[in-house]
Amino acid sequence: MTEYRLTKGRHYALTVMYIGGPKLNDEGHSKCSVFDLTFSIVHESQLVEEVKCAASDDVPSLSAALPKKITDRDLDSHGEYTFDKVVKLAYPHDFQHVEKTAATPRTRGSARDIARENIEIQLEKNFDISASIEHEYDQALFTLELAE
């Protein structure tokens, strides 16, 4: 994923270069390759306008909606706990503790803004955990990483 800022009135050219040689199958014959490209342009002013949260909006903010602690009492009869909600990233509340990180090899050469939310998990038995996130706006704006 790559993000660029485009300036009003300028003209740009995007060059997509294909580096590589033919892929060979088991018989040594070359196979073709295809790819998908999601191409998104949005006016900054429009984006700011569209992601404003109305005061009457009843969608909870991320930091308010996430549980602070999960214990055995929160598990259902199958021994599972599920958090599945639509939440918003509300400015400024959800951005108060955003950490800015410099570009490093670990971040694959990009600077990032990271908002951490800690959830304490106190369970008697071993457990598996998984998480995913879907976005209303451009899929490339945010991502989610679980860390123990």
Add this chain to the structure above:
Amino acid sequence: MSAAANSGEILQRGIAACPEAANGDILPPQIFASKSATKGGGELHIDANGHFMRRFRDVLFKMSREYSEVSPESDRVELAVDQDSLLHLTFLYEAYEANEIRAVLTDTWMLGQQVTPQTSFKV
């Protein structure tokens, strides 16, 4: 662009040998800043709400007969904006050996000066 690619030979050769790409998309030569900037032929453009979003599927990965980083096959998309904007590109492809897609954005009004991405990462 190489002479072969410019002639359309690469594309035709690729599609002939690549049934997946036969029904796939081709990257557009230009994305216009607005509908009024188009030539009226249904060209791709940023809509009245300031959005353009399109997923181009099964685009042919144009491969040379020989591996080359110096003069690889390429596609070129020109674009213009009439307001400050954000451009997001997300490539999805199967990685193997040394194959790679590199995207370079240049400002054609600044003598082709390369634009540095704000963010870029691979998954």
